[in-house]
Amino acid sequence: MKFKGITDVFFDLDHTLWDFDKNSALTFEKIFKINRVDVNIDDFLTQYVPINLKYWRLYREDKIAKEDLRFTRLNETFKVINFEANDDLVYKLSEDYITYLSTFNHLFENTFEILDYLSENYKLHIITNGFDEVQYKKMSHSKIEHYFDTITNSENAGVKKPNPVIFNYALDLANTNASSSVMIGDSYEADVLGAINIGMDVVYFDIYNTTIDSNIRQINNLIQLKKYL
Template sequence: MKLKGITDVFFDLDHTLWDFDKNSALTFDKIFKINNVNIAVEDFLEHYEPINLNYWKLYREEKIQKDTLRYGRLNDTFEAVGFKVDTGLINKLSDDYITHLSSFNHLFENTFEILDYLSLNYTLHIITNGFDEVQYKKMSHSKINHYFKTITNSEIAGVKKPNPKIFDYALNLANTNASKSVMIGDSYEADIMGAKNIGMDVVFFDVNNLKLDNNIKQIDNLIQLKKYL
């Protein structure tokens, strides 16, 4: 069923348009080779991915700072796999990860197709909790930046999703309001509940198609947005 009265479409970036897991895995493979870290990337990622998600949750909740996230997620993962590294190497890997992450730019299936389709009738925007210095590079290198009128990140807004202030900031920047806007994202807490709580319509993007709430519009492929927009 098509949404009525929508003029502005807001997207999350990582895990929604930009395939973070795939690009991150390729980045670790690259920086491990650069720094002669002899560990299987698959073994590392098995531990890293849940650890990273937990650090991002703490970061969203304002319980840790960016530097703690960047160092802690690597340090904890190396400890979990029993691979000894010193503080200097962890800091080097942390910096190299940020440097090289945007050199890989795999997008989710049908990203260009849906952005081409939506841009004909809607104004498109980004709201992301990602780091300022990386998000613009990701969008530019993957050639999607021109689709978006505004880009709001948590460092510019001063708060992170699901804090209502970041959505208010983005709506003001876009010169629109919640009743005319829809948020599309992969995080049920940050994107869906955050936007819903300020009156925005929402579409939950989940490639695993986990039915978390039958009252929430849900897709597992971006092209399915055509059902609603």
């Protein structure tokens, strides 16, 4: 059933439009080659992905700083795979990762098609927990920035999703309200529950085929948004 009364559509960026996992893997391949880090990329990523998610959760909960996130996720992964990396190398890799991440810009299937479709009838916006200096580059380099009227990130808002402050900040910036807006994102906690808690409608982008509340609209391909919007 299609939403009614919606004027504004808010998207998360990473894992929703911008294919973070693919772009991140390509970035690590590049910076490992540049810095002559001899590790098996598949073994590294197998450990890094859940470790990164763990530290992002801590960052989202304001339990660690941005600098701690960037260093510790790499340092812990190297320890788990028994690769000796001194602090200087870890810091260098963490800096190179941020530098090169936005040079890879794979988007999820049907991103352009759904943005073209939605932009005819709705104002589109971004709400992201990502870092200010990186997120704008991702959107610009992947050629999707022009679709969005406003871009809200956690560094500008001063808090991270699911904190209601960032959603209200984004709504104010967009000059709209919760009852006229829908949030689309991949994080059940940050995007779905965060938006529901301030009265927004939601669509859960279920890229990992998880089981959640059956009352919440779910998609696993962006083109399926046409069922609701």
